Amino acid sequence: MNELSEQPCYSAIVAAIEVISGKWSYSVISQLCQGAQRFNQLHRSLAGISIKSLTDTLRHLEQRGIIARKVFPTVPVTVEYSLTESGMAYSEVLVRMREWGINWGVKSL
Amino acid sequence: MNELSEQPCYSAIVAAIEVISGKWSYSVISQLCQGAQRFNQLHRSLAGISIKSLTDTLRHLEQRGIIARKVFPTVPVTVEYSLTESGMAYSEVLVRMREWGINWGVKSL
Numbered sequence: 001m002n003e004l005s006e007q008p009c010y011s012a013i014v015a016a017i018e019v020i021s022g023k024w025s026y027s028v029i030s031q032l033c034q035g036a037q038r039f040n041q042l043h044r045s046l047a048g049i050s051i052k053s054l055t056d057t058l059r060h061l062e063q064r065g066i067i068a069r070k071v072f073p074t075v076p077v078t079v080e081y082s083l084t085e086s087g088m089a090y091s092e093v094l095v096r097m098r099e100w101g102i103n104w105g106v107k108s109l
Numbered sequence: 110m111n112e113l114s115e116q117p118c119y120s121a122i123v124a125a126i127e128v129i130s131g132k133w134s135y136s137v138i139s140q141l142c143q144g145a146q147r148f149n150q151l152h153r154s155l156a157g158i159s160i161k162s163l164t165d166t167l168r169h170l171e172q173r174g175i176i177a178r179k180v181f182p183t184v185p186v187t188v189e190y191s192l193t194e195s196g197m198a199y200s201e202v203l204v205r206m207r208e209w210g211i212n213w214g215v216k217s218l
Contacts, residue, residue, distance in 0.1 A: 012206075012209075012214055090213070092209075093202075097125035097202055100199055100201075101125040
């Protein structure tokens with residue numbers, strides 16, 4: 001059997017599931033995989049997301065260390081969001097999830 | 110950037126997330142990684158799970174093709190649960206999730 005059965009590490013799995021629990025988490029991470037983006041860029045790229053949902057999702061991901069927020073002293077101030085190292089590592093998990101979904105998941109729904 | 114940004118495949122990711130959405134899904138999959146088990150074995154191994162929760166979780170996982178149910182014509186009938194190929198593939202996703210959680214996740218909670 002694979003190594004999963006030796007170390008349940010339930011809290012580690014819960015932490016991973018928690019990141020993606022927000023409705024827009026995946027979409028924002030997927031967008032930021034394409035590089036750092038400002039709030040308005042993200043809002044334009046994510047059709048159907050409200051300002052509040054985007055604000056909440058960015059805060060959710062920032063609190064979990066998935067994204068970083070950089071403020072530029074322009075007038076008005078500019079804020080740029082990008083994936084952290086943890087966020088880059090998480091996007092690899094998403095790739096594995098998507099691969100499973102494509103190979104097995106979507107048929108079984 | 111990694112391949113995630115090229116193919117959102119949102120439905121594939123949703124299918125993967127959906128599997129693990131039940132509270133006990135991870136624990137049941139983790140148990141079955143150790144080999145096929147009967148209902149009572151699972152119930153004994155999963156401290157705190159009710160008969161209803163175990164029944165619901167097994168049905169949830171069976172409906173999504175993660176586990177298979179084998180009925181033996183004993184008296185009384187014996188039912189054995191095991192991971193399918195899709196289930197084995199999904200446990201690899203869980204291993205990646207746990208790795209991320211151990212390396213990055215648990216600190217950021």
